[in-house]
Amino acid sequence: MTTIVPSGIVTVTTDFGHKGPFAAVMKGVILSRFRGAEIIDLAHDIPAHWPAEAGFWIHHAYTYFPDGTVHIAIVDPGVGTEREIILVEYDKHIFIAPDNGLLDSIINLSDSPQVNRLDLNKLASIGITNPSATFHGRDIFAPVAAELAAGRIVPSAVGSRTTQWTPGLLSEPDHGEQSISGVVVTVDAFGNLITNIGGDMLERFALVRVRVAGHELELKTTYGRALPGEYLALINSFNVVEIARAEGSAADGLGTERGAPVQVFEYDG
Amino acid sequence: MTTIVPSGIVTVTTDFGHKGPFAAVMKGVILSRFRGAEIIDLAHDIPAHWPAEAGFWIHHAYTYFPDGTVHIAIVDPGVGTEREIILVEYDKHIFIAPDNGLLDSIINLSDSPQVNRLDLNKLASIGITNPSATFHGRDIFAPVAAELAAGRIVPSAVGSRTTQWTPGLLSEPDHGEQSISGVVVTVDAFGNLITNIGGDMLERFALVRVRVAGHELELKTTYGRALPGEYLALINSFNVVEIARAEGSAADGLGTERGAPVQVFEYDG
């Protein structure tokens, strides 16, 4: 394992929403330990019951940050139960999240995942002695991220190497002979439906159509190619299949939400 | 009085919401005066008529920031009227807010509160000559905070020591023989009801129950100990009594909002 040179940047993804001081308090903890940290809010609007969305966005966003960035994600209905925390190293980035499947899409990128399970007994070494039962973001994630971002520890200093973790609830796209079946992972502010079907998976098809909520849509190259009100599918800027409605909300128009099945298939006219 | 060594950090709490450039303009003013400032949004969703919530969050959040941090809070139905601005020093932090009771819970922490009343005549010394009547956040709070965070002034440079200020609208919890009466101070994004009853106050009781909106709830140690849909009370990570609903919203379920009475009492079976 090569050592990761820290960028000093920490991204934060949560289900806290934008109310109250919860994210701010985590930033205070990070800055108290490492005044040079640069903290970026990645997203705070992940649905609490849908950790896969946090993993999806981190998977598709992390490459735009410098090597050596620490990404923490807290979407965590199980806080206060026995669920544990894992630290994953991949592609010179470090990812920290509850062991609830959130990081599945990151872990699946590697043939030999580098995963450490956080060991509460090792936290005393960085001065964490009595974390609250209900705000691990402040009492565990933030100080650990600060120490990693400052380059003062590596993940194994607070964890133990493991080959076992909780798998994600979302299955990877299913590749049939004539089609690929995936799901809507998230819905953006414009009501676009974003799926887990990668653009690369479509290369084997000559002419592609997308089936969602009883509609069959053509794959277009950009939003601008559709008429107002028209639905369309496209490969979006994160290189996954997206269903949009020109000058409207596909989610509202189709009555479709996270988890809805989406099928891409070869169209033979 | 010992001099506070500034951390260079400024936290900002307002009722501006997340629309428009109002907080950003304040940051521009701070950075124009002190490029090294680190500005953290604490909360921007405080209800305009409920300054106590700003004070509550600042009270419970400030210790997570480094000593020498400046905290500004603007929840201010009275802007443009004769209300004044106070600067409070406590525990090596500086707090600035309208003199409308917002900082009550900070001031009450001290036996000998260090309060300065802002003196508009002294603002010329830091180049503020003609503040607008309607945006004190930009024209007074931001430049004063920048100068304090840069360590170029102390509070008395822009204010006069005072022993009089406007008390808060929210009374402190009332300690009876068998019970403690408090109120819901704020409701978080999950619909949890957060009260002003400190966890420490419960130590004298053997077995505790909490009464709210006609319900009597047991005190549990964490969210995870309740069944889905069940209401529970707990001492939260900010060490105050909180009423939650497992996998749901207590505020919606109980029809309860800020200001609702909450009673903690000794349960004798």
Place this chain on the structure above:
Amino acid sequence: MTTIVPSGIVTVTTDFGHKGPFAAVMKGVILSRFRGAEIIDLAHDIPAHWPAEAGFWIHHAYTYFPDGTVHIAIVDPGVGTEREIILVEYDKHIFIAPDNGLLDSIINLSDSPQVNRLDLNKLASIGITNPSATFHGRDIFAPVAAELAAGRIVPSAVGSRTTQWTPGLLSEPDHGEQSISGVVVTVDAFGNLITNIGGDMLERFALVRVRVAGHELELKTTYGRALPGEYLALINSFNVVEIARAEGSAADGLGTERGAPVQVFEYDG
């Protein structure tokens, strides 16, 4: 043309809302190129069909940032079509936006506007070779802003000087003999209606009244001068005419939205 000494600050204005990682990814791109950048969210809630609001806020906010700040704005129903991008230099600040009229109010400030049209062929010089069709914020605006903020390029390095651009959809206020006609440009979080009628324009009138949605309102000096529920007009802290409702929402009360006509006129009793 004088060279602008960069402040290292970049402001970001979009129609992305506060959902998802879109603004964060832009910040990652900027920090990857220029770790010393200070990135300030100006506003992310501009209505997608109303770029004029982005231009209005940037126009009224930019002076509060240090000279040498780069302001990027992406409100862009036309992304993926043939619309182009312009860079405007004014008053020692740099502004970058789609050429859709968004920057009209900045351009109109100058007698000899300094406008460069972005030249995609020149982007290779800063390592941008294959921008996505749908996320120019990440693939073009962010890296260009980073290079400008770092002082490594000037606008002409990535653009060609032009004297032609798309005019804004919002006309400037119309000055009649007895009155000035303008429109509501934006509505803030409190429901205040903010117009494009500058306070300076009113100086020629002795006694002013404001007509909006069938109401005739007096011009007051501050919010505090009105009774609860009363409508009032005032010259706000950005020096434009604003219609407010004391302790209420003028937008809700008057049923008035962006684009509504507003008239200021001489009142002769």
